[in-house]
Amino acid sequence: MTRSVVCGANGFFMKTDLKKQEINVQDHVAQHYEDMRYRLSHSRRYHLWWTTEMLKGTKDTGLWLDLGCGTGWNLSVLQLLEHKRKAIGIDLSDGMLRLAREKNLNVIRGDAQQLPFRDASFDGILAKGVLHHLSDVEKAVAEITRVLKPGGIAVMVDPNPSLLRKFQTLLKNREEHFSHLHRSIPPAEYKPIISRYLQIIDFRYFGLLAYPMAFPDILPLKGFLRLNDIMIQPLIRLDKLAARLPFAQWLCWAYMLTGRKK
Numbered sequence: 389m390t391r392s393v394v395c396g397a398n399g400f401f402m403k404t405d406l407k408k409q410e411i412n413v414q415d416h417v418a419q420h421y422e423d424m425r426y427r428l429s430h431s432r433r434y435h436l437w438w439t440t441e442m443l444k445g446t447k448d449t450g451l452w453l454d455l456g457c458g459t460g461w462n463l464s465v466l467q468l469l470e471h472k473r474k475a476i477g478i479d480l481s482d483g484m485l486r487l488a489r490e491k492n493l494n495v496i497r498g499d500a501q502q503l504p505f506r507d508a509s510f511d512g513i514l515a516k517g518v519l520h521h522l523s524d525v526e527k528a529v530a531e532i533t534r535v536l537k538p539g540g541i542a543v544m545v546d547p548n549p550s551l552l553r554k555f556q557t558l559l560k561n562r563e564e565h566f567s568h569l570h571r572s573i574p575p576a577e578y579k580p581i582i583s584r585y586l587q588i589i590d591f592r593y594f595g596l597l598a599y600p601m602a603f604p605d606i607l608p609l610k611g612f613l614r615l616n617d618i619m620i621q622p623l624i625r626l627d628k629l630a631a632r633l634p635f636a637q638w639l640c641w642a643y644m645l646t647g648r649k650k
Contacts, residue, residue: 407523411481418483420605422459430616434602437624439465441594442514442543442644448472450511453535455500456480456518460488463495473512478503501527505535513542520546520573526581533585536649542586545644547572548593552639575643586647594631595641598623 425431439462448471454462457477466475477495479485488495498504500515501524513532519525532542547553549572575591582588601616601623631640 407480416483417605418459418481418487421484422487424605425603426459426461428604430620431602431604433617433620434598434624435461436465436468438545438602439514439516440469442516442545443469443471445590445646446512446541446543451475451509452512452514453478453505453510455513455515455532456521457488457493457495458484460491460493460495462514462516463488463493464491501531503531503535507534508537508540509535511537511540513540515542515544517545517547519544519578520571525573525578526584529581529585533649538649540649542647542649543644544582544647545642546578548595548637548640548643549574550637550639550641552596553641575637578643579645582645582647587650588645589648590646591643592631593636593640593643594627596627596630596636596639598627599641 426435442462448469450473452466452473452475454460454466454475454477457463457479458481460477463475463477466473475494477488477493478498478500479488479495480497480499482497485495485497496504500518500522513536515532519528522528536542553572579588579591598620601620630636
């Protein structure tokens with residue numbers, strides 16, 4: 389009995405340490421996101437397309453939660469599109485939230501695995517690149533489901549462990565940008581977790597040639613910024629066509645899943 393308690397405590401402290409490490413990483417990269425990912429024109433174009441794709445087919449009304457809102461990109465897009473949605477963002481990184489608050493966005497500090505909201509509070513939830521950062525994905529999905537209203541929609545995007553993503557040598561400053569919690573979750577593991585709580589109504593892969601250009605803070609593409617700016621829209625269109633091909637799952641950088649509360 390004593391041994392199991394000790395092991396449990398060790399596991400708790402390990403998760404706590406990993407969470408602290410993740411927060412430190414996010415605090416560190418916040419300004420990189422702001423200066424490059426969401427300021428350079430070619431990257432902004434891709435992330436604008438990405439967010440609008442997440443919103444496609446959803447109602448533009450009600451109260452929405454931007455889970456892991458970061459510097460507030462999704463919230464800013466919602467304002468730009470002038471939808472009727474009301475939105476609030478939540479993140480665990482003070483560094484990210486500081487930049488979001490400088491834009492006068494409605495954000496609070498909180499944990500995706502223990503959301504500080506009442507049951508059935510939201511009509512929709514966006515989780516862009518969030519779940520793969522967490523120590524307990526299922527707990528976060530349970531929380532997403534809890535705070536969604538019946539019939540509410542959750543749109544989640546995470547990295548696909550594809551052949552392209554396995555080329556870790558393409559990434560620079562990896563240790564500065566990713567904690568030990570960061571991982572690419574195989575869809576075969578991801579989808580069953582989601583389906584235990586939400587009805588999956590859409591799942592698709594995306595991101596081939598245009599995708600890496602959206603991350604100039606990580607990938608060494610500075611020498612091609614002008615070319616990227618000219619070609620980003622044609623590459624997005626090409627990627628959308630290519631993602632429909634049978635082999636896409638082995639190459640695409642990410643996948644998008646839409647779920648409805650049963």
